[in-house]
Amino acid sequence: MHDEELRKAVAEIEWWHTIDLGRGIVTPGKDNSPEKLRFLRIPERLDDRSVLDIGAWDGFFSFEAERRGAARVLATDSFAWEGTNVGSKEGFELARRALSSKVEDRHIDPTELSPEAIGTFDVVLFLGVLYHLRDPLGVLERVASVTAPGGLCIVETFVDLLHVRQPAAAFYPFGELNDDPTNWFGFNPAGAEAALRAVGFSRVERVGVARDAGGSVRRLLTAVGMAAARSKRRDRPVLAPLERGRLVLHAYK
Numbered sequence: 001m002h003d004e005e006l007r008k009a010v011a012e013i014e015w016w017h018t019i020d021l022g023r024g025i026v027t028p029g030k031d032n033s034p035e036k037l038r039f040l041r042i043p044e045r046l047d048d049r050s051v052l053d054i055g056a057w058d059g060f061f062s063f064e065a066e067r068r069g070a071a072r073v074l075a076t077d078s079f080a081w082e083g084t085n086v087g088s089k090e091g092f093e094l095a096r097r098a099l100s101s102k103v104e105d106r107h108i109d110p111t112e113l114s115p116e117a118i119g120t121f122d123v124v125l126f127l128g129v130l131y132h133l134r135d136p137l138g139v140l141e142r143v144a145s146v147t148a149p150g151g152l153c154i155v156e157t158f159v160d161l162l163h164v165r166q167p168a169a170a171f172y173p174f175g176e177l178n179d180d181p182t183n184w185f186g187f188n189p190a191g192a193e194a195a196l197r198a199v200g201f202s203r204v205e206r207v208g209v210a211r212d213a214g215g216s217v218r219r220l221l222t223a224v225g226m227a228a229a230r231s232k233r234r235d236r237p238v239l240a241p242l243e244r245g246r247l248v249l250h251a252y253k
């Protein structure tokens with residue numbers, strides 16, 4: 001594919017991931033994927049390891065695993081790849097072609113994952129999916145089942161109730177989180193850790209927590225100000241930005 005042809009094809013797609021395709025072409029994703037990558041602490045080298053990326057969407061993390069030397073990478077998705085909800089599979093297909101990647105793909109929902117269906121993997125990426133699930137524990141059981149003995153599962157997720165120390169989860173039955181009906185539960189960090197232990201991971205490491213309102217006083221004030229404006233229109237907690245953020249866990253089978 002010539003540069004101009006690739007540029008045109010990239011411009012026609014609604015991207016989630018920001019992927020450097022080389023030749024000076026970077027996909028205009030909503031997600032700051034390189035920044036998220038730093039937060040995840042994926043092992044620098046993945047040589048000889050098999051990697052499963054659940055909810056891969058445009059595939060940034062699958063292609064990164066391949067770049068880090070993984071022997072085999074399987075990207076799976078359903079919701080985004082269907083093309084009728086949010087996004088499509090076009091970005092994944094185009095990026096795979098542009099990168100001459102050998103990442104495999106399988107259209108399968110997280111609720112259907114099993115060793116019989118896809119096998120087991122040394123490293124499992126479960127990024128940005130947990131809070132979208134109606135049955136988070138049931139799906140985490142499936143995620144554990146496709147993580148090989150001694151394997152590593154990297155979980156990145158939205159978190160809520162950061163002030164609560166004991167395991168807990170917030171419930172958003174009617175789109176209370178960002179008016180998005182696909183958001184169901186916001187575990188707190190202790191809750192997410194406990195859920196991973198409950199489904200059979202033997203050790204869970206807390207790699208990072210980033211508060212929505214973290215970083216600077218200005219960012220905090222902006223976040224609280226925006227929440228206050230929204231709370232006038234709907235029943236929203238003004239201090240939610242202090243309670244919410246993102247979490248990364250490394251869970252070992």
Ligand SMILES: C[S@@+](CC[C@H](N)C(=O)[O-])C[C@H]1O[C@@H](n2cnc3c(N)ncnc32)[C@H](O)[C@@H]1O
Binds near residue numbers: 054055057133134
């Ligand atoms: C926020 S995106 C995260 C994409 C990618 N893993 C990342 O971290 O950038 C959520 C992903 O979860 C998938 N997903 C799986 N089950 C879902 C569901 N029930 N509702 C919404 N998204 C779901 C979507 O297709 C999408 O790929």
